[in-house]
Each structure stands twice: as structure tokens, then as C-alpha cells.
Amino acid sequence: FPVSVFCEDQVDSTNEWAKREALQGAPSWSLFIAESQTRGKGRKGRSWFSLPGKSLTFSLLIRPNLSLWSGFTSLPLVCGLAVSLALEEEGLEPEIKWPNDVLIDGKKVAGILVEGDFEAEVLRYVVIGIGLNVNLLREDFPEDLRLTATSLLEVSGKRHHRLFLLENLLNKLSKCLEGWKGEANLASLYPELKKRLATLGKRVKIAVSDKVLEGLAEDIDLDGSLWINSEGERKKISWGELVTS
Ligand code: BTN
The missing domain is CATH 3.30.930.10 (Bira Bifunctional Protein; Domain 2)
Structure with missing residues (x-):
């Protein structure tokens, strides 16, 4: 306290x-x-x-x-x-x-x-x-x-x-x-x-550096990163920025 x-x-x-x-x-x-x-x-x-x-x-x-x-x-x-x-x-x-x-x-x-x-x-x-x-x-x-x-x-x-x-x-x-x-x-x-976590199960767009990744938010990692499935490929995103969901 x-x-x-x-x-x-x-x-x-x-x-x-x-x-x-x-x-x-x-x-x-x-x-x-x-x-x-x-x-x-x-x-x-x-x-x-x-x-x-x-x-x-x-x-x-x-x-x-x-x-x-x-x-x-x-x-x-x-x-x-x-x-x-x-x-x-x-x-x-x-x-x-x-x-x-x-x-x-x-x-x-x-x-x-x-x-x-x-x-x-x-x-x-x-x-x-x-x-x-x-x-x-x-x-x-x-x-x-x-x-x-x-x-x-x-x-x-x-x-x-x-x-x-x-x-x-x-x-x-x-x-x-x-x-x-x-x-x-x-x-x-x-x-x-x-x-x-409202984000899971939704399609998300995430701006990482100057790229925008799109995919389905599948899970979170124990380190807080988000796992997204982008056209069959699993990607781990940390410190990204959710633009839309
Ligand atoms: C965000 O949603 O972008 C984060 C906002 C955080 C705002 C709080 S208000 C108290 C503390 N002092 C600040 O200047 N920012 C955080």
C-alpha cells in the first residue's frame, strides 16, 4: 500500500x-x-x-x-x-x-x-x-x-x-x-x-513501427504480447498499437 x-x-x-x-x-x-x-x-x-x-x-x-x-x-x-x-x-x-x-x-x-x-x-x-x-x-x-x-x-x-x-x-x-x-x-x-480481454476472437489491425498487421487476435502470451493469426501465420506482437478492432 x-x-x-x-x-x-x-x-x-x-x-x-x-x-x-x-x-x-x-x-x-x-x-x-x-x-x-x-x-x-x-x-x-x-x-x-x-x-x-x-x-x-x-x-x-x-x-x-x-x-x-x-x-x-x-x-x-x-x-x-x-x-x-x-x-x-x-x-x-x-x-x-x-x-x-x-x-x-x-x-x-x-x-x-x-x-x-x-x-x-x-x-x-x-x-x-x-x-x-x-x-x-x-x-x-x-x-x-x-x-x-x-x-x-x-x-x-x-x-x-x-x-x-x-x-x-x-x-x-x-x-x-x-x-x-x-x-x-x-x-x-x-x-x-x-x-x-475484449480483443480476443476479434479481427484487429495493429500498427507496428510503420507497418500495419491484420489478423485474428487468438491469445495473449504470458509476457503480455498478443498472438495474432494473419493469413494462417501466427505472429506475436508486443508493444504494438491497436488501430481498429
Ligand atoms: C492512454 O490511454 O493513452 C493512457 C492515458 C494515461 C493517462 C494518465 S492520467 C494520470 C497519468 N498522468 C499522465 O500524464 N498520464 C497518465
Whole structure:
């Protein structure tokens, strides 16, 4: 459970803040939470939209004892599972979209950005950034997100308690990370994860570097990669980007 909790009204990005503190020696399980971000980051250089009072944006710094890259690549899914478990306790039915989005009714309700600092093949720290759309109304979202994003309020019709959610999320993160730590792969979480992975059994298009691979998503690997069947050929994709599904 978090050793130290840092709260700010406004920061650039809780992930950037956590990384700065990590370099200054902040301990494992430090939590960085801000009411608003001026430069909330998504993956692939995108920005992350949030509103003070209505969203949850936080980053957790952990220092796993890890020298395996494959342990690191499975982390987004571990976190996706933790977020899903917490949302299920709110009476919702989330799904995980590989590699690290959480969807409800096919729309994105949470984003996860995992960043790690490797030195000489050893992972010095990991920052897990989570953004959750909690009490946003449809009209709160910028127009370009309205078709693809949703909030807990929108899907359940009621307001959700952000602090309670945060506590539950941290609980689930701690449980899932505990399961992951033993082998630094998905083995112990695999059945729970597969049940919730919306991507499996679907045709997907994945942009890897500057190529686009198309195929049927068949399975996930213990290191978090996706196995796709592309015209009879099985291919393993890690750190790709799902363009469409
Ligand atoms: C994505 O879906 O592309 C990932 C979005 C991650 C957003 C969260 S909000 C808290 C943390 N701080 C950031 O700047 N980004 C992550």
C-alpha cells in the first residue's frame, strides 16, 4: 500500500512528476495524485483529457526487482485487470482492450500509461499512470472524444465517489501486482485476465513501427504480447498499437 502520498491541485502530468521524484529517491509505492494536469499524457505522444472534480488522475511509483523485459511488457495488462476489478465492484462490466485500455460498452473509460526506466537491463523504477473518467457528463468531453470515450456516470447513471474508487483501485493494484511479482509474468492472473480481454476472437489491425498487421487476435502470451493469426501465420506482437478492432 502507498508508503507516501503526494497531492497537488495542478501539475504538468502525474507521470512526469512521479518520474522526477523517482530520480530524487522517492520510495516504492509512492502515490502522486493531482486534481488537474496541464499536460496530461496519453500513449504515443497523445494528450489525456481530464476535468478537476470529475476525473481521477494519478501515478504510482513502484520499484520492482526486475531484470526481465518480459515482466515489464505484461504490466499494462496487470493494471488493466486491477482497474477492471475495481470497476466491477461499482456494479459495472468493464472489458480490457489490449494492451492497456479499459472500456465499458465499447467506449474508453480509463487509460493506463506505464513507463519504466531501465539501466543496464535492470528496471530502476516503474511509473503506472492511470486516468479514469468518473463523473464526466457527455457534454464535458471535447467533441472529438464523444464517440469513443465514456464515464462511469454516463454508463451507470449515478455519481461515483472518487476517493472510495481510488482506495479500491489501489487495493486491486496491490493484489494484482503481488500476483505478478512472483514470476513477473501473467501466469497467476491469466484466467481472470483472459475472461475480460475484449480483443480476443476479434479481427484487429495493429500498427507496428510503420507497418500495419491484420489478423485474428487468438491469445495473449504470458509476457503480455498478443498472438495474432494473419493469413494462417501466427505472429506475436508486443508493444504494438491497436488501430481498429
Ligand atoms: C492512454 O490511454 O493513452 C493512457 C492515458 C494515461 C493517462 C494518465 S492520467 C494520470 C497519468 N498522468 C499522465 O500524464 N498520464 C497518465
